Amino acid sequence: GAGVSQSPRYKVAKRGQDVALRCDPISGHVSLFWYQQALGQGPEFLTYFQNEAQLDKSGLPSDRFFAERPEGSVSTLKIQRTQQEDSAVYLCASSLSGIKNIQYFGAGTRLSVL
């Protein structure tokens, strides 16, 4: 596709539900990133993939958060037993490879946990 695509755009979950957020990166982009952006804050790094390998997951806030990219393309961020503090916009970005290449961001998924 022309850009990074994220779905759904909006997700409402009841506390305790599991959710799955999808990211479809730009074709050919090796690197894929997930960020969490709380209201009024800047994005915070969650995790990073190079192809299918998850090279850094230091930003995942708890073991309820899990990300995968099994074929090195589409990625899914899964949050188990959602809590109210998980409410945020989840951003996905992709780049060719390495930090010198521009990260292109999707429009994000706005998650609201009630």
Added chain:
Amino acid sequence: AQSVTQLDSQVPVFEEAPVELRCNYSSSVSVYLFWYVQYPNQGLQLLLKYLSGSTLVESINGFEAEFNKSQTSFHLRKPSVHISDTAEYFCAVASGGGADGLTFGKGTHLIIQP
């Protein structure tokens, strides 16, 4: 560890006036610096970046930023703003020797007044 400070959460400016959005960073290693812009209801877009070389970098729409290593700053400037520049601006840093994830500031909302 690295961090980014954007001291101004909002900057109101009259149209055609100059503007400076401040960004300071802290890092123990060499850094790459970025400014991203987020227009209303849109995703993050790269505005400009400093990787190496000339400390003054420019964007295609008249913004410029100067990397100042001694002051650990990367302030964004524009000599004359337009109503279309109304947006949220995020400064970000990446470590030259570490993971590729970006560390963002909290953002500055640039408000252009007619």
